[in-house]
Amino acid sequence: MKKLNGIRPDHRKNTENSATVEFPLPAKVVIPMSMTMGAPCEPLVKVGDTVMVGQKIGDSQAAFSVPVHSGVSGKVTAVSNYITASGAVCKAVEIETDGQQTVSEEVRPPEVNDKESFIKAVRESGACGLGGAGFPTHIKLDPRTPIDTLIINAAECEPYITADYREMIEAPDDVIGGINMVKKQLGIKFAKLAIEENKPQAIKNFTEMAENDDTIDIVTLPSRYPQGAEKVIIYNSTGRIVKEGELPADEGVIVLNVSTAAFLYRYMNTGMPLVKRRLTIDGDAVKEPKNVSAVIGTPFRELLEFCKADIPAVKKLIGGGPMMGMSIPDMDMPVVKTSNALLAIKHFDERKTSACIRCGRCVKVCPIGLMPADIDKAYRIKNIDELRELKVTLCMNCGSCTYICPANRRLAETNQLAKALIPRK
């Protein structure tokens, strides 16, 4: 079997032994209506309304969308325009909390009798991929082709982040419960729980738990970034290749993040939608790195204060991991569904790009064998035919090429710009 390349950045999993701490209820939350890859929602509440915990406050008619719920009880103080970290424009609902945390009547375990009602319940849960990309889960779980293997992505290959790891350590029964539930509801025969080898405790626990279950296989993956990228994890745990233009489902697999699976299990039992999530707070500006469970809408600034971050010294704030996370332009932005980490960086020098020396390191590290140096060249002269031939559209923006480049060239960024040059058919 061919080995897919990658890089080995320092793990810096400083928080792997930090049990999740409950973040105290903030005085105010801001809940954006666009937190997933799906279409933005329209607010269902207006200024002055009283909302409860678990109440749906935003929804959309679009099929490719996920509803939004409130994680607090209190009063809506504003419905304003909002720009997300990725630049999407949507509405955001601002709620002043009353401290009561009264649970809404809407919160009750959903009735599930068949696949259709299961998918509907998944949508109502507000679930999306919790690993960072935020793909609507109900779409992923409703493929058009038959599925024989469910892959649970527990690679957590990005440096710093331990949110998924803590889920596995703290709620192993929910993880196994979620896997069995999805398998049963979708009629999938096998599941593979794929974990990077730098999490031996999780591998040991689950191997013991699944010992007598031959439908769940625990796969140990080498600790090599980007092990958790969908195509990479599918290949490394099943040997199947998702070809150009195909979806994982076309190869008979679905990849689900481990925390998402555990969340779905809890939702089906309690009816409490996705209003809270665990995130790793770390980075060199953070004095006390922690895993925190925070209500969605909590301002990042309060989380940083909670972890004793040196706030005036923070030069860069990253939502997610250092490899694929997004720059946060404003410290007062809130926790969203996809926030698996918040990194506050003190030492960050803007990179000075110099000439490509054609060392070939970018080619060597690309997990899918692209040639970023050649793409860079073709992009600069806008040679679209060449870009097509170089298959730039397959780049998944893992960032390994930029990471390794000795000339500081922003190759991954160029790949994304180059993709945009190629007209879609």
Added chain:
Amino acid sequence: MNKLIVSPSPHDENYTKTSGIMLNVIIALLPALAVGCYMFSVVRPLILTAVCVTSCVLFEYICRKIMKRPNTIGDLSAVVTGLLLAMNLPVTLPYWMAVIGAFIAIVVVKQLFGGLGQNFANPAITARIVLMVSFPAAMTDWVIPKIGRDAVSGATPLALEKMSSAELQEIGQSVPSYSDLFFGWDIGGCLGEISAAALLLGGIYLIIRKIISPAAPLTFIGSLALLTFITGGDPLYQILSGGVFLGAFFMATDYATTPITAKGKIIFGLGCGIITFVIRQFGSYPEGVSFSILLMNVLTPYIEMLTRSKVFGAKEAAKNEG
């Protein structure tokens, strides 16, 4: 209020930078340079090296200034070119000729084609060849270092091998032993190419530091040895003499002028080995390493076209002629 830096991912970086790579190459060249200096009685080779390095850096600086481009001497690539150039010259070469070599390498071969990474031919190799065809006498004025005695003029091991015993007697030299060739003891040649052992040490250092891939050096040396063996020659003598080790480890691994992919590097090395063999065996020049590398440099874009890496999961595009 903090002003936060907003930039696209990744936000993490590896700390091997261009200047670090060049520094490692400089370190790797030092053993061979040290042997050369010691063998050719220290002062002259040191001055020659200093002249080459200084003029390369200076030409780079002036060139960038005139072209109104950012100054790049900090990346140390001009220092590497200067060192390689010095190591490719006979120690007796007049300094002004070395300066011409530096001009060819930096101005003509490197900067006129766009600077670091853009040149299609190896600067030091091209400079050596230009000097060789322009000043053939000075470029083949070899001295044989006699330890403890004055250096005398003589012939290189490759020339010696082609001579008859009568000719050898006439010039008072003998064919050197393998160990003399390996350690660079008492043999004629360019400043930096006499000691295969020192060059090998530097090459291994670069391979361990993951600066170069062993693919091209191994196939280069391997194919030369194999072809020599098949045709009844002395493979060990052939690979240990002349510029084979210097060329294989330090020139055939140059980033800018050799293919990027592993497959490309293998083809490049094979080509170098074959051409070197052909020139040494059938050509009028005793040495063919420089020409072989230069010729393969020219072929590099074509090798690259044929050895593009296969993209994982990509569908073959419909063949589009023209």
